[in-house]
Amino acid sequence: MHGFSPEPAFMGEQNLVFSLQALVEATDNFNDNNKLGQGGFGAVYKGITSDGNEIAVKKLSAKSKQGKKEFMNEVKLVANVQHRNLARLLGCCVEGNERLLVYDYFPNKSLDTFLFDVEKRKELDWEKRYNIIIGIARGILYLHQESQLRIIHRDIKANNILLDHKLNPKIADFGLAKLFPEDKTHIHTRVAGTYGYMPPEYAMRGQLSVKVDVYSFGVVLLEIISGRKNNDNHLPYDMQHLVEWAWKLFQGGNALNMADSEASGVSEEEALRCIHVGLLCVQANATFRPVMSDVITMLSSSSVTLPNPSKPAFVSTGESHSLKPEPMSMSSWGNDEDKIVTTSQISGATTTSSPGIRSVNEASITEVEAR
Structure with a gap:
């Protein structure tokens, strides 16, 4: 060799x-x-x-x-x-x-192959979904705080979560991951990841911190609860953007309406707590988002009082811009379908980091600098 x-x-x-x-x-x-x-x-x-x-x-x-x-x-x-x-x-x-x-090799492939399939998502009862949420959170916590290296994944999404034979989650595809200095709270870098899972401070200004993965986790959590993609133009207009829809339901006291009807055995208390934590993770202001250790504590303990979430990122106050999502690919084993997209309108918010083409939900940015 x-x-x-x-x-x-x-x-x-x-x-x-x-x-x-x-x-x-x-x-x-x-x-x-x-x-x-x-x-x-x-x-x-x-x-x-x-x-x-x-x-x-x-x-x-x-x-x-x-x-x-x-x-x-x-x-x-x-x-x-x-x-x-x-x-x-x-x-x-x-x-x-x-x-x-x-x-x-994981015969069950990835989370998206279950979650976004009309029939297969029936196999994900509430207990399995809750365990997947907790497992993903623990994996991210390890990357951020417990491993020898401090790592930000930068591309947490359903098709980068593999499932073993017992449907335990395994975070995969570290091609965009970045080592992060221990003495820094954030750095500025070129943007790399997937629109729809990026918070505004990163998508627009390239400001990278552990809160980028926290935001992505929040989106995936809401996808797991609802059994739907973060953007879906096939749904009624007021439901097309998952984070915006979840926020409106939460504000109206109807958060449980977003729970997937195909998920059996749903614990209302746990589901409401998960939705609440998900909305804390996708808050527009990065300083308000919890760190992953707090996320796990809030998810795992019913005795912890949850703060009220502030408005999520990319929730429009007026007319929102609907973007047509790309179809999900075959499985996460080949889902590093990165496309060069550097300017985007995301649910009413416009990124202008550099000249480029307008992105769609599942497009990933590949302007990756040397680590």
């Missing part, structure tokens, strides 16, 4: 360097029948190793300059983080122009 020597600081003994030949054999020469998904940085394939273990192989496009940055960033970050709610990196391969990442 040529062109790569894993650094001990990044690759522990539990991680392996795979040969290209081994991955070719495992995926039947990257046969289309084994393809799990296709994204902007390449495809992901199911494979079976020589000792019978199932793996997922992320094969990055050799043509993508950003793909190399994504690859090295993901290797360095994910190899250093180990948590039950994070997808485990098994190893990597670099030979010639080939760059590959090897992960555990």
Whole structure:
């Protein structure tokens, strides 16, 4: 193998360097029948190793300059983080122009494949949804406060949450993750992530802090409760933007009306608490959003008094601009479908960080600087 020597600081003994030949054999020469998904940085394939273990192989496009940055960033970050709610990196391969990442294989694919499917979301009863919410929160807390490195994911969304055989959540796709200085509360950086899950201070000004992931988590939490995407133009006009709809229901004392009717066994007390916490996470003012340790405390304890949330980001006071969302892709294994989009109108708020095209909900920004 040529062109790569894993650094001990990044690759522990539990991680392996795979040969290209081994991955070719495992995926039947990257046969289309084994393809799990296709994204902007390449495809992901199911494979079976020589000792019978199932793996997922992320094969990055050799043509993508950003793909190399994504690859090295993901290797360095994910190899250093180990948590039950994070997808485990098994190893990597670099030979010639080939760059590959090897992960555990999850037959249930990702949260969006359940949550946004008319039939499959029936499998997510309230207990499963609540456990998924708590698991995601714990994974983010680990990244922010408990790992050796302080990491901001920057792309928390339903299709980056994998589900194991027991439907336990695993945060995946660290290609846009960023190491964050311990002595800083925020930094200014180029924007990278997915519109619809970005708070205003980041989408508009590039101001990055742990509160960016908190906001994204709040959106995903509301998606889990409601069983719907954060933007859906197929719904009645006043329901199209999830955060805005949730806020209006909460203000009117009807928050439970947003709970997914397909979720059996809903605990009204827990559901109301989750909706309340979700709205605290998506507040327009980043300083008002809780940190993840407080989020978990508020979600887990009925004795904790919750503060009243202030107005969420991107809730319009007048006419709102509806944006047509892109369809969800096959599965999260190939969902790094990043597109260059740097100017957007988001539910009535306009970003003007740099010239570009107008984005839509599921488009991700790929102007990623060196870490």
